[in-house]
Amino acid sequence: MHKALLSTVGAILTSTLLSGCQNNVADTGVYYNEGLAEASNNLLLTNIIRSAKGYPNYYTLVGDYSGSLSTGVSGSLSGSIPLDDVGESSLSVDVGPNLGVSRNASASSLETQDFTRAMHTEVPEALMLFLITSFDEVHIHLVFVMLIKSSTMRYTDYADFLDNARNECARRASTLSSTEQGICDNLEQTIADVDCDFERHDTHTESGFITIRNFPNNECAFTQFRLFSEVVMLNRGRATVDKTGKVNIKFTDSNNNTRELFPSPGTGIKMRSPYAVIQYIGEIVRAQYRADNAWTPVLTTRDGKNRPIFTAERGEVPRPVYATAKVDGETFFVRSRNLNDPFDDFSQRAMSIIKNLQALNTGRDQLPTVPTIILGPGVVTQ
Secondary structure, eight states: OHHHHHHHHHHHHHHSOOOSTHHHHHTHHHHHHHHHHHHHHHHHHHHHHHHHHTOOOOOEEEEEEEEEEEOSSSOEEEEEEEETTTEEEEEEEEOSSOOEEEEEEEEEEOOOHHHHHHHTSOOOHHHHHHHHHHHOGGGHHHHHHHHEEEEEEEHHHHHHHHHHHHHHHHHTTTTOOHHHHHHHHHHHHHHHHOOSOOEESOTTOTTSEEEEEOOTTOHHHHHHHHHHHHHHHHHTOEEEEOTTSOEEEEEEOTTSOEEESSOSTTOEEEEOOHHHHHHHHHHHHHHHHHSTTOOOOEEEOTTSOEEESOOOEESSOOSSEEEEEEETTEEEEEEOOOTTSOOOOSHHHHHHHHHHHHHHHHTGGGOOOOOEEESSTTOOOO
16 A cells, blocks of 8 residues: 555656645654644643643543645545554645645543552652753753742851852853843842742741742742742752752852752752642633733743743634643633744743653653752753
8 A cells, every 4th residue: 555655646746746745745754743742732731721720630642643634636646654653644645736734633541540640749859850951951940940849948058059149140251051141130130029038947047947939829939939940040050869869959159168058957849740730830820810910920031031931822823823722612822932933931841841741750760860960051960
């Protein structure tokens, strides 16, 4: 079938307009990939909207994808082309200039006991560092705010950490990455936006412990945590994972002394589960529709601006679009962003992190060990 089909395609191309239909066969794998991406993005956005509405999530495996290609003019052929390891893709080609694409896929539930348990299990700290070093070094602050619930440390260590970030902005002004430069440009304003005190465990001394909690619906608490996450990036601290899986962050202070953020018992970070990360983004969406001009969590971009972590719009869907979801008769979407578009929000990057997080946390036994990394763009040590 395969050889006969290709021969027929060749004969038609030779005897007709040579309109590029040969590429339709070559692009079948591309349509397969695009179809799966579209389905996965839509399923993820649907679960985010369900979380915003307080509904349960459902997790689905998409497979047996088939894409049909057509160009809308007479003179057609059809058949089946095997796709290695993915079954078969049905093919329908009409010779002509206007290519159209329709997609179909089968789906099955992922909600086994093991998968569900993994989705509700806190993300190991080593997995978070693996995400940062593997693909997301330029957005360490985004990974931190999505995955970490809280951070507890001594106030004096935090104060030194903040002062050191200011020094790094000045000392490395000519060698900062674009993301670091944006954070430096916005640093003093972010500090000024923190207009409430820390949660202190010991009110009698400045050297006592503080806890910074990451709430998506509390502006001051989130801004405190956002400042912490962006300062971590500026310090280019060395993160280590001990035998118990605990992360510690070491940095060199202004006196050239090595300091640790989490040296004492009771200090450290608390992580979310993949399910809780979806709930976190769902809370952001819920707040966006609770009131006009409602506050929404923001992070600093390369241009030194505050941009939302996530934005789900509602209404008529534009084209092209990154993801769509229809829940309770309402249509929601996340816009596609062209390379030359201004950076409006972190929505697509946030969905990418969730996608990888779900896959990694459900197979975390196979995760490579990353004992030491540098929390700064482009530098990794083992």
